[in-house]
Amino acid sequence: MDPLDSxxxxxxxxxxxxxxxxxxxxxxxxxxxxAGEAADSEFERVRQASLSDRVAxxxxxxxxxxxxxxxxxxxxxxxxxxxxxxxxxxxxMCPTEFLFEEGQRSGIRLLPIETRxxxxxxxxLKANPALWENQPVNNDDGEDVAxxxxxxxxxxxxxxxxxxxxxxxxxxxxxxxxxxxxxWRHAIVNLPxxxxxxxxxxxxxxxxxxxxxEPELTLSVLPSANAVLxxxxxxxxxxxxxxxxxxxxxxTMPRSGRLVVLNKIDGxxxxxxxxxxxxxxxxxxxxxxxxxxxxxxGRVFPLSAQKALLARISRNRVLEERSQVRELEAALxxxxxxxRRRLIAERLQRFVNDLSNEAGTTLKSRLLAIDEQTEELxxxxxxxxxxxxxxxKRLSEEKEAFQGIFKQLFALRTIVSRQAKSSIELxxxxxxxxxxxxxxxxxxxxxxxxxxxxxQISEYVRSKVTQAHSQAKEAHSxxxxxxxxxxxxxxxxxxxxxxxxxxxYFNEIDEIERAAARAFPSLPIMLPGxxxxxxxxxxxxxxxxAAVMEKASRELQGWLNxxxxxxxxxxxxxxxxxKRREESLQRMxxxxxxxxxxxxxxxxxxxxxxxxxxxxxxxxxxxGNQLR
Ligand SMILES: Nc1nc2c(ncn2[C@@H]2O[C@H](COP(=O)(O)OP(=O)(O)O)[C@@H](O)[C@H]2O)c(=O)[nH]1
Ligand SMILES: [Mg+2]
Numbered sequence: 001m002d003p004l005d006s007x008x009x010x011x012x013x014x015x016x017x018x019x020x021x022x023x024x025x026x027x028x029x030x031x032x033x034x035a036g037e038a039a040d041s042e043f044e045r046v047r048q049a050s051l052s053d054r055v056a057x058x059x060x061x062x063x064x065x066x067x068x069x070x071x072x073x074x075x076x077x078x079x080x081x082x083x084x085x086x087x088x089x090x091x092x093m094c095p096t097e098f099l100f101e102e103g104q105r106s107g108i109r110l111l112p113i114e115t116r117x118x119x120x121x122x123x124x125l126k127a128n129p130a131l132w133e134n135q136p137v138n139n140d141d142g143e144d145v146a147x148x149x150x151x152x153x154x155x156x157x158x159x160x161x162x163x164x165x166x167x168x169x170x171x172x173x174x175x176x177x178x179x180x181x182x183x184w185r186h187a188i189v190n191l192p193x194x195x196x197x198x199x200x201x202x203x204x205x206x207x208x209x210x211x212x213x214e215p216e217l218t219l220s221v222l223p224s225a226n227a228v229l230x231x232x233x234x235x236x237x238x239x240x241x242x243x244x245x246x247x248x249x250x251x252t253m254p255r256s257g258r259l260v261v262l263n264k265i266d267g268x269x270x271x272x273x274x275x276x277x278x279x280x281x282x283x284x285x286x287x288x289x290x291x292x293x294x295x296x297x298g299r300v301f302p303l304s305a306q307k308a309l310l311a312r313i314s315r316n317r318v319l320e321e322r323s324q325v326r327e328l329e330a331a332l333x334x335x336x337x338x339x340r341r342r343l344i345a346e347r348l349q350r351f352v353n354d355l356s357n358e359a360g361t362t363l364k365s366r367l368l369a370i371d372e373q374t375e376e377l378x379x380x381x382x383x384x385x386x387x388x389x390x391x392x393k394r395l396s397e398e399k400e401a402f403q404g405i406f407k408q409l410f411a412l413r414t415i416v417s418r419q420a421k422s423s424i425e426l427x428x429x430x431x432x433x434x435x436x437x438x439x440x441x442x443x444x445x446x447x448x449x450x451x452x453x454x455x456q457i458s459e460y461v462r463s464k465v466t467q468a469h470s471q472a473k474e475a476h477s478x479x480x481x482x483x484x485x486x487x488x489x490x491x492x493x494x495x496x497x498x499x500x501x502x503x504x505y506f507n508e509i510d511e512i513e514r515a516a517a518r519a520f521p522s523l524p525i526m527l528p529g530x531x532x533x534x535x536x537x538x539x540x541x542x543x544x545x546a547a548v549m550e551k552a553s554r555e556l557q558g559w560l561n562x563x564x565x566x567x568x569x570x571x572x573x574x575x576x577x578x579k580r581r582e583e584s585l586q587r588m589x590x591x592x593x594x595x596x597x598x599x600x601x602x603x604x605x606x607x608x609x610x611x612x613x614x615x616x617x618x619x620x621x622x623x624g625n626q627l628r
């Protein structure tokens with residue numbers, strides 16, 4: 001088994017184990033009344049999210065460098081043949097994602113190129129199955145898989161005007177009046193292949209022109225990939241267009257996720273030369289590439305995708321070794337798996353910590369209440385006389401004071417829900433949807449004009465997120481203040497309210513701005529084609545900004561909803577404690593229970609809660625270890 005496969009498998013097994021362990025723990029907490037339905041549904045949400053966490057590897061390069069062939073060699077040799085079309089010239093006509101979706105039939109979904117004229121993000125289009133054409137595939141038959149995958153090569157003929165309207169005139173091949181354009185804009189291949197089943201997504205792309213034309217790739221597909229493989233061919237070196245791809249799409253990416261492949265080294269194989277001689281040549285070329293691109297030498301992987309595929313299909317170990325494909329595989333595994341593990345671990349750890357804190361707080365206040373009651377009863381014992389009535393009086397005073405807290409809590413909830421409402425309005429993405437049009441994107445001529453329009457839109461989004469954040473801070477301090485007061489006046493303990501972080505939204509906005517900026521060159525005159533692209537980029541990037549705002553708004557609502565939860569829970573707890581104390585005193589007044597019996601009962605309750613607290617801490621540590 002290759003490293004990626006076995007390591008992905010390990011991660012999956014580890015994830016399932018931890019999930020099982022957490023579930024057991026949660027059930028235990030439910031049995032002793034320390035977790036309720038809310039925790040159950042939160043666990044389900046976290047579980048689903050960790051099941052659908054994907055690892056994405058994207059292949060980016062000029063056409064004909066061997067991206068598709070490399071995908072065949074790395075992932076699909078098990079079909080016993082070449083399945084992803086690979087050949088001279090342009091073969092891959094549209095970005096193609098390979099993945100596995102639970103509960104879906106094996107097949108290819110194809111998004112018609114005409115959807116480029118819609119002002120909708122790819123994400124929205126993905127959520128709209130009616131727009132896609134479905135092509136079933138028989139995964140058990142490699143030949144069928146290969147045949148159906150040919151569809152990503154399909155093109156169609158349209159008039160120049162139609163191509164222009166779609167922003168495709170630049171890359172179209174003219175045949176007189178008719179021009180040939182890709183038939184599909186995007187393809188999603190859904191196969192129950194072992195690696196894909198483990199949560200791997202592979203993204204094959206068609207080359208620079210198409211990449212430059214599709215804002216979605218730079219806006220969302222590439223930034224969300226865990227690793228990007230940039231493929232060069234040994235016979236072409238770093239050509240002008242290779243350099244363009246690197247500069248436009250990859251140079252600004254974080255260094256860690258990028259791997260460079262120097263493909264087609266078999267072209268240097270020569271039976272008339274010695275092995276050392278040849279590998280010296282390959283090595284020197286790899287170093288030159290590393291220097292040109294300014295990446296560490298260890299990030300350049302010379303190999304032969306074609307020979308690797310052949311070697312794997314014909315089970316020729318010597319040839320496989322010579323193809324040097326394994327070195328890349330090991331590096332890929334190192335690149336993407338820790339990221340996936342970390343993602344899952346962080347999410348589960350957060351759930352475990354939150355639940356532990358909650359349950360711990362409940363147990364601690366139970367202990368506190370028991371102590372108080374014990375103290376109360378000891379007073380009776382010490383005084384021998386009839387202090388029960390004065391205790392009952394004190395209790396009823398406490399109950400009254402407690403009514404005051406309810407009023408406070410009610411007022412607090414009103415504040416929080418008012419803020420929730422106002423932040424929904426504040427964060428409405430609606431104004432952004434047509435802002436570009438209102439700002440005159442249709443008439444913009446120069447890169448500067450496009451940039452200015454876009455800056456206004458992103459400034460708008462930034463200011464709204466900033467405002468929402470400061471509202472969240474207000475709500476946070478209001479809750480913290482009430483909690484502090486209750487802690488002081490009523491000896492209640494609370495976990496600190498979680499704060500709302502907007503950092504990630506600003507990061508996403510930064511990312512979108514960076515991706516968009518590339519479409520606004522600082523040339524004095526823009527050709528019609530690049531003007532159309534800049535326009536499309538402004539529109540698409542605005543949609544993405546709107547989506548960030550929508551997400552921020554949704555998450556803010558969720559955060560506000562849970563903000564007063566610890567208080568609510570403490571109130572309920574406190575209320576039932578008071579009731580219990582009242583009942584116990586009453587029992588003594590009625591002489592239905594002796595003081596000694598009641599004290600013993602409390603003692604037992606105390607040891608039980610203390611043991612539960614210790615157990616809780618132990619479990620949190622054990623699961624934490626498993627997650628590390
Ligand atoms: N000699 C040689 N040719 C290769 C290798 N990898 C790909 N090719 C050829 O290069 C051409 C382009 O490959 P393809 O996978 O379609 O490139 P893509 O456009 O980057 O996806 C095809 O004719 C492949 O057979 C390789 O390792 N060695
Ligand atoms: Mg290809």
